[in-house]
Amino acid sequence: MTRGKLVFKNLTRKKSRFLFTILGIAVGIASLVTLLSLGTGLEAEVKKQSQALGAELVVTPKGWCAYEQISVLTGESLPEAIPNEDVEKVAGITGITAVPYLVQRTAIKNQPVTVVGILPEPMKQFKNWQIDRGEYRLDRESVVVGSSIAQQFELKAGDKLTIRGTGFILRGILKEMGNRDDLVIYLDLATAQKLYGVGDKVSFIAVKVDDVTQMDRYSQEIQERANVAVVSDKQLIRSVLAIMGTVRNTLQMIAAVAVLAAAFGIINTMLTAIHERKREIGILQALGARRRTIFSLFLYESALYGLLGGVLGLAAGFALSFFAAPYIEQSEFTAFLGSAQSVKMFSPAVVGQAMLFAVVVACLAGIYPAWKASRLSPVEAISYE
Amino acid sequence: MSEMIIRTEKLTKIYENGYSTVALQDVDLEIPRGSLSCIMGPSGHGKSTLLHLIGGLDRPTSGKVFLEDLDLTAVDANHLAEVRCRRIGFVFQFFNLLPVLTVLENVEIALMLAGIPPRNQRERAEELLGLVGLEDKLQAKPNQLSGGQRQRVAIARSLANDPDILLMDEPSGNLGTKSERELLENIEKVNQRGKTVVIVTHSPSVAKISHRIIYIQDGRLKKEGE
Numbered sequence: 001m002t003r004g005k006l007v008f009k010n011l012t013r014k015k016s017r018f019l020f021t022i023l024g025i026a027v028g029i030a031s032l033v034t035l036l037s038l039g040t041g042l043e044a045e046v047k048k049q050s051q052a053l054g055a056e057l058v059v060t061p062k063g064w065c066a067y068e069q070i071s072v073l074t075g076e077s078l079p080e081a082i083p084n085e086d087v088e089k090v091a092g093i094t095g096i097t098a099v100p101y102l103v104q105r106t107a108i109k110n111q112p113v114t115v116v117g118i119l120p121e122p123m124k125q126f127k128n129w130q131i132d133r134g135e136y137r138l139d140r141e142s143v144v145v146g147s148s149i150a151q152q153f154e155l156k157a158g159d160k161l162t163i164r165g166t167g168f169i170l171r172g173i174l175k176e177m178g179n180r181d182d183l184v185i186y187l188d189l190a191t192a193q194k195l196y197g198v199g200d201k202v203s204f205i206a207v208k209v210d211d212v213t214q215m216d217r218y219s220q221e222i223q224e225r226a227n228v229a230v231v232s233d234k235q236l237i238r239s240v241l242a243i244m245g246t247v248r249n250t251l252q253m254i255a256a257v258a259v260l261a262a263a264f265g266i267i268n269t270m271l272t273a274i275h276e277r278k279r280e281i282g283i284l285q286a287l288g289a290r291r292r293t294i295f296s297l298f299l300y301e302s303a304l305y306g307l308l309g310g311v312l313g314l315a316a317g318f319a320l321s322f323f324a325a326p327y328i329e330q331s332e333f334t335a336f337l338g339s340a341q342s343v344k345m346f347s348p349a350v351v352g353q354a355m356l357f358a359v360v361v362a363c364l365a366g367i368y369p370a371w372k373a374s375r376l377s378p379v380e381a382i383s384y385e
Numbered sequence: 386m387s388e389m390i391i392r393t394e395k396l397t398k399i400y401e402n403g404y405s406t407v408a409l410q411d412v413d414l415e416i417p418r419g420s421l422s423c424i425m426g427p428s429g430h431g432k433s434t435l436l437h438l439i440g441g442l443d444r445p446t447s448g449k450v451f452l453e454d455l456d457l458t459a460v461d462a463n464h465l466a467e468v469r470c471r472r473i474g475f476v477f478q479f480f481n482l483l484p485v486l487t488v489l490e491n492v493e494i495a496l497m498l499a500g501i502p503p504r505n506q507r508e509r510a511e512e513l514l515g516l517v518g519l520e521d522k523l524q525a526k527p528n529q530l531s532g533g534q535r536q537r538v539a540i541a542r543s544l545a546n547d548p549d550i551l552l553m554d555e556p557s558g559n560l561g562t563k564s565e566r567e568l569l570e571n572i573e574k575v576n577q578r579g580k581t582v583v584i585v586t587h588s589p590s591v592a593k594i595s596h597r598i599i600y601i602q603d604g605r606l607k608k609e610g611e
Contacts, residue, residue, distance in 0.1 A: 001493035009485045283481045287495045288470020379443040
């Protein structure tokens with residue numbers, strides 16, 4: 001006979017109570033694991049999208065907040081605020097390549113899709129795009145699309161597309177880039193400006209510099225020449241991660257509260273068990289069990305609830321995050337989480353954090369019941385009927 | 386070594402449950418080593434209370450209990466647990482076996498609490514269960530046994546750590562005539578092995594095998610006779 005065997009036999013004697021207490025912990029841990037898993041891939045995904053942008057500096061209208069900066073990476077629609085005059089001033093600086101973006105939205109078959117107005121040739125060189133099917137042609141009647149859009153809506157070169165009530169011909173489909181470029185319809189910039197009625201304005205300008213050691217100088221020069229703000233790709237990543245981190249932490253706090261609620265379930269279960277097994281505690285005391293032995297036996301029971309609930313919650317959480325990720329509604333906050341690739345399955349950090357949290361919470365929940373059991377008077381306990 | 390293994394001095398127990406109930410008053414008692422003593426008296430007059438106090442399961446309101454030279458009223462709860470574990474075996478009227486454990490495990494648990502490693506527990510537990518004739522019931526659960534068999538498991542368990550003293554509270558209270566006879570045989574067998582046995586009982590049959598009878602009435606020692 002070992003303490004472990006005794007604990008396990010006591011734990012499983014009331015099977016339905018055992019199961020429901022475990023499930024309480026498992027549900028909390030599953031939600032925590034889901035959010036942790038989704039969040040783990042966040043940083044890598046943000047960096048990936050920043051790389052896809054291909055710019056060291058991003059020129060934005062003055063006064064943009066961090067939420068709008070996120071949209072540069074997520075492809076959400078952005079207010080048009082930089083006039084063509086400023087675009088030309090920035091593009092005229094020696095040692096940089098500047099490409100303007102006008103980011104808008106449309107719908108295909110009632111599904112929201114990002115539309116980006118671009119200067120066709122500069123952008124092709126800037127991004128090093130390759131054409132997969134059809135030809136790379138953008139003008140008043142022609143558009144190209146990313147590979148995922150073509151796949152999702154079963155589009156092929158030569159198809160007709162209606163954007164904001166105007167008919168276009170899909171001329172070409174870009175080769176898969178593995179980033180958000182695959183999810184966009186590209187229009188000629190002037191056509192897009194006319195279509196969306198934004199005059200000669202663009203949303204932001206992506207800037208590539210010839211000499212990265214001179215980034216500060218370029219940034220200063222851009223701001224001196226035009227009435228704009230400049231943010232570096234690293235600053236962009238930092239501010240995006242800061243906001244995403246706040247959202248992620250809030251969600252994880254909610255999940256943690258679910259686990260804490262389950263902890264009260266453990267306290268309740270353990271107090272009930274102690275009440276029912278009062279006489280057995282007395283028997284153990286009569287046989288010579290010390291207070292700390294009784295305390296440890298009940299604490300182990302609590303810990304085991306945490307451990308088993310944690311394991312079950314981990315499995316459920318990983319499954320949930322894997323299957324749920326592709327269905328998460330796209331928004332500023334979840335855009336980076338919207339693919340199964342962004343979920344780091346079986347991350348040791350997630351497993352460690354979730355298991356530690358489950359066991360620590362279960363142990364804390366077990367302290368009071370275990371203490372109560374250990375303080376029972378032997379004669380009262382053994383005489384209990 | 387003292388001739389008296391258990392000694393009490395002016396032992397008094399008063400229960401306070403809103404009002405005071407005197408369970409024992411000024412009890413001076415001596416139990417010789419190796420004796421088979423029987424505590425008798427009407428129900429509710431303090432027999433079990435006396436047994437609990439000399440077994441270290443409860444604390445007196447005043448007075449002292451000595452186990453040889455050790456004052457049980459002066460030691461802390463952990464020391465008292467140690468004494469119960471190694472020097473005293475208990476047998477109760479309602480057997481008090483752990484229902485989730487098998488017969489073998491019910492004996493092994495006493496060994497586990499004494500710190501005996503699992504590999505050594507089994508051999509000792511089987512030996513004790515063999516002594517009470519339950520070698521064929523090792524894997525049975527308590528609810529699969531008769532009252533007499535359960536009481537034999539309780540006796541085997543009480544002997545697990547080779548205690549000096551066996552304290553029995555109405556051990557035949559729930560047994561039929563045949564089981565009681567078997568119990569008495571086992572008690573005599575244990576006593577013959579040098580264990581001091583103290584039994585609280587109403588049964589004349591149990592009293593008949595005792596070396597001495599202690600009478601308690603209204604919480605006081607009435608008479609002590611050989």
